[in-house]
Amino acid sequence: MxxxxxxxxxxxxxxxxxxxxxxxxxxxxxxxxxxxxxxxxxxxxxxxxxxxxxxxxxxxxxxxxxxxxxxxxxxxxxxxxxxxxxxxxxxxxxxxxxxxxxxxxxxxxxxxxxxxxxxxxxxxxLRRPPTDLDVATGANLEVPGDIVLTVGSDCAIGKMTVSLELAREAQSHGISARFVPTGQTGIAIAGWGISVDAVVADFIAGAAERLVVEGGRRGGDLLLVEGQGSISHPGYSGVTLGLIHGSAPHAFVLCHMAGATEIDGYPGHPLLPLAELVDLHERVSLPCRRAAVACIALNTRNLDDLGARAAIAAAEAETGLVADDPVRFGSRRLLDALLEHLERR
Incomplete structure (x- = not known):
């Protein structure tokens, strides 16, 4: 400690x-x-x-x-x-x-x-937002380094965990990576941040912009922004879109609970296929900085090792992207895919 x-x-x-x-x-x-x-x-x-x-x-x-x-x-x-x-x-x-x-x-x-x-x-x-928030100004486009946002097929499936695991993996390879907290748990872990789900809707993008600017100020060459909600969620899509446009990421990491078929807590609301979610996020990214999904992070906690390997292979076959469970199998493959994607952009 x-x-x-x-x-x-x-x-x-x-x-x-x-x-x-x-x-x-x-x-x-x-x-x-x-x-x-x-x-x-x-x-x-x-x-x-x-x-x-x-x-x-x-x-x-x-x-x-x-x-x-x-x-x-x-x-x-x-x-x-x-x-x-x-x-x-x-x-x-x-x-x-x-x-x-x-x-x-x-x-x-x-x-x-x-x-x-x-x-x-x-x-x-921890959830009390700053009193001086405003709309995004374009400062998000001036942040040095690369910005990566974790997004998901649903809520509470590990977007924060994936961001933290990727930041740790990058740091272990000498990369100046920063976890950017956007929720109360991330703030409790990192000691700074803004809980964007408590921000007035008009200012969510402005709050996200302030966070990536601060992450850059703290010395992050690679900013791993903690995602919130889900763009296809019937209750929490608004915070996701605000984060996408306010953090202006160069790339997404798409997170998914392996084996899930419906939005948790919303029976009758099916999850979109991974390939559709990849396309959807790329289409709603900020027009002046189009972002693509670089890799797929699966949460396989409900599967045994054999089932987890099969789910990872199926996600890769469906999307054509590298997939893995960073908690179960480590983050190296996902980080390598992410860095390769960022180098190509």
Whole structure:
């Protein structure tokens, strides 16, 4: 851990065993810089997750001396479950700050803010957007280096993970790569960013532009922008299009959950074939900087190794592009395909 890392308690009450709802917890455990000392989930007290002890209540966490508590779940509508109010109060009374990534802000909560002022606990709403956002200006086209945006056939299938894995792989080969966070989990991992799903619709592209400008300022020759939503999603397509036009990528990496056939949570809404998704993203890219899909990143967690290999081969046959699962099999093939594509443009 770095010298600036904090001792972190992750709040995951009732959700720590669910890979979908606990995606913030899992992302920080895998990629975060802070020292996670405990996870709170009374339904799994006494167990361990990635060798981190799970406790049943705030009092039990105090022996680990946490300095901050991260809300490690993504709930429907971004609201706190009613039972969580007491968890938050207990943390704050004990001087433990709260890093909150839900849409329900706590910094100005009429009950929690005074408690924090009294105890010295620091409240941070990771999804709160800057107050000075505006529309895109064209500065996205002046960013030095290459910009790559992960896009997907659906939500919550690993776009952030693919961006992080590609950034790590590039860095391991001496490339100055930066992960550009666009959601609450990415912000919790990287320590900076804007959660674009909390931005006024008119300013999403402007927020994305600001992020790639900042990524370039931070020294990234290769910017891996975390994707959000899906351009064909019935509920979350707007944020995706804003990211596409605001980040002005030179290339896309298309992410897909192997074996999925419908939009998750929307029965009767079929997923488009991969070849159609490749074409769709290329057609909606910013007209003054047309981007193409460079490779396909598959999430094969629901398949065995044989099934995963077969799904990768099928994706390559359908699209004519390199496909792989960067978590299961490593990111080298995807990075090589991406770099080759960027060199050809």
């Amino acid at each position: 770095s010298a600036n890392s904090r001792r972190l308690l992750i709040l995951a009450e009732g959700f720590s065993g669910d890979p979908h709802w606990a995606k913030t917890m899992n992302g920080v455990l895998r990629y975060g810089a802070d020292d996670v000392v405990a996870i709170l989930d009374s339904t799994r007290a006494g167990e361990r997750e990635r060798d981190v002890p799970i406790v049943g209540d705030v009092e039990s966490s105090l022996r680990f001396a946490p300095e901050a508590a991260l809300v490690g779940v993504a709930t429907v509508g971004g609201r706190f479950p009613p039972a969580w109010r007491e968890l938050l109060r207990e943390c704050i009374r004990n001087g433990i700050g709260i890093d909150n990534g839900l849409h329900e802000f706590i910094e100005d909560d009429v009950e929690l803010a005074p408690l924090a002022a009294a105890s010295g606990a620091i409240l941070r709403d």
